[in-house]
Amino acid sequence: MVERQSNDPDLDAIFGALAHPTRRTLIEQLAGGPKSVGDLAEPHDVSLAAVSKHLQVLEDAGLIEVEQDGRVRRCYLDATPLSDVFGWLTRYRVFWEDRFDALADHLEDEDQ
């Protein structure tokens, strides 16, 4: 058996949460500062219930925190799980950099 990383279950949830354009847009909206669920839902062309479901996926992945503030549910971005993704990715950085270098060399050869 191939050894599994101990943080794999979190990466499943984080990558899964990021695999939807609405959820990435919600992250982008929250990068501007905390917002209520209503404010977050406003620019989206889907129901408040659908947005709440997406927010739940983000919360389960640890990407947002939701606090009850009187009658308002206020959402905060927590980018910490993105640093786990970043850590996972950096292992492969050499592979895409090698690929881009090879492409640059190829284009240079064509110019000569």
Added chain:
Amino acid sequence: MVERQSNDPDLDAIFGALAHPTRRTLIEQLAGGPKSVGDLAEPHDVSLAAVSKHLQVLEDAGLIEVEQDGRVRRCYLDATPLSDVFGWLTRYRVFWEDRFDALADHLEDEDQ
């Protein structure tokens, strides 16, 4: 409406492909060099058909290339889509760095 990035459909496929531990392990295996489908499947405790399905998801996301080499299907890692994820992530780097800085400050204050 919130403006969508033109590369969003690809990010959906890439993040979705990365949201499974078997597929991340397959990427890790291919980082060691090209491998046949049989060799890739060997350490996994699932059927060859299940591994082939995971490889198809990776291929659809552009993360691997599959070439027929006689009777053997050989897989190659293509890390280029990971650079798209990296690009998306770096926009949020300041957020987790700020968070880690705040945590470090907090721990420093506790020490004093």
